[in-house]
Amino acid sequence: MKVQQIKEFGAPDVFHAADIEPRTPGPRQIRVRQMASSVNPVDTKLRAAGPPIAPALPAVLGCDVAGVVDSVGEGVRAFQVGDEVYGCATGVVGHDGAYGEYAVVDAAFMAAKPKNMDWRQTAALPLVTITAWEALVDRAGVRPGDHVLVHGGTGGVGHIAVQLAKTLGARVATTVSTTEKADIAERLGADDIIYYTDEAVADYVTRVTGGRGFDVVFDATGGSDIAKSFEAARVNGQVVTIVSQYEADLSPMHTKSLSLHVVLMLTAMLNGIDPGHHGEILTKAAHLVDTGELEPLLDTTRFSLADVAEAHRRLESGKAVGKIVIDIATA
Structure with a gap:
């Protein structure tokens, strides 16, 4: 062959x-x-x-x-x-x-x-779908009415996560960088669009959640700035990431009593x-x-x-x- x-x-x-x-x-x-x-x-x-x-x-x-x-x-x-x-x-x-x-x-x-x-x-579908499922269903346990933020809603894992969160009954926000990607995210079902290059975390948390924060934040980009996810989550909220191979300050988790999940579907x-x-x-x-x-x-x-x-x-x-x-x- x-x-x-x-x-x-x-x-x-x-x-x-x-x-x-x-x-x-x-x-x-x-x-x-x-x-x-x-x-x-x-x-x-x-x-x-x-x-x-x-x-x-x-x-x-x-x-x-x-x-x-x-x-x-x-x-x-x-x-x-x-x-x-x-x-x-x-x-x-x-x-x-x-x-x-x-x-x-x-x-x-x-x-x-x-x-x-x-x-x-x-x-x-396979890798990205299993990853999104393990993040939102198995780890975060997203429920109807939850407000979920997906970082990178048009990426490989992110675009599946947006759709999956909607099937679970969540309200879904996602970050994008261009109007083209915003249009795609809306077509996939995203309720709230965030241009992460133009809006600070504190500002979009206020605008989209009234300052409460998101129930679940899913970093589906594999980036290295977990601090933004901690800042966006509500008190007693949950953060899920697909990459943890870097040093990060976890102290913001303490003041909010956050839960952090790491997903590697290849495990x-x-x-x-x-x-x-x-x-x-x-x-x-x-x-x-x-x-x-x-x-x-x-x-x-x-x-x-x-x-x-x-x-x-x-x-x-x-x-x-x-x-x-x-x-x-x-x-």
Whole structure:
């Protein structure tokens, strides 16, 4: 099978085309003929720096899987050959990558593909949807009537978080930088738009919440200024972030009695903990897709499997709006 492989860590040009033998699925695994995948910030970090969670070299990266079951391992009951599936089940140490024509994955991480979406849309969903779900549902426990602030409401995780919070019955505010992104955020369901480059935190907390603060603040940007999230949260509020690999002053949490949650959705894959929960999340997400309550935002630039390096450059440029998808096969 054709793959995009790396033999060293570094800039996007470390990717090169290779032909390798497809692996036979083991117990509780399935092999998926890939229709599409996507690029996530974690993929670029693994490629660039090779942190401890990176797969051994030579490596195939890519976390998001979307395709047709090609082979089924012993003990698999949920899927059979020919099923259309999706999931985030690859691309880290101990697991195959998704930038190839086939991927062997643990069946528990997978779910049936949404009926009302094409392969490109489906491939954009897994990692970002699981991340947003773990943040808002599993950790923060967002309830009807909560006022939720999503930092970066048109980003990969953020645009899913805005929609998910709405399905949970929350009022949703989000930060954007341009009118174009504001229009997108409103289309996704955001109730309150905040231009973070033009308005101080204290000012938008007063304007949007009457000075009370937000019940839940979700930093979906992976930035390094958690202080803004603490400032925006109400007393006894909750803050969730997807990045905590930096030093920060946590003392503002004390005066407000805040709760802080850190979400890395790859934890289940890295530690073999409750993989079935990810399958459950994606099954519920597929229902939201099919009822018109959830849809991915796709960047307009298109890439094939041969263009993975360019797709990584596109993401790192900061110019993408929505998820970057890799087309791998035709129907």
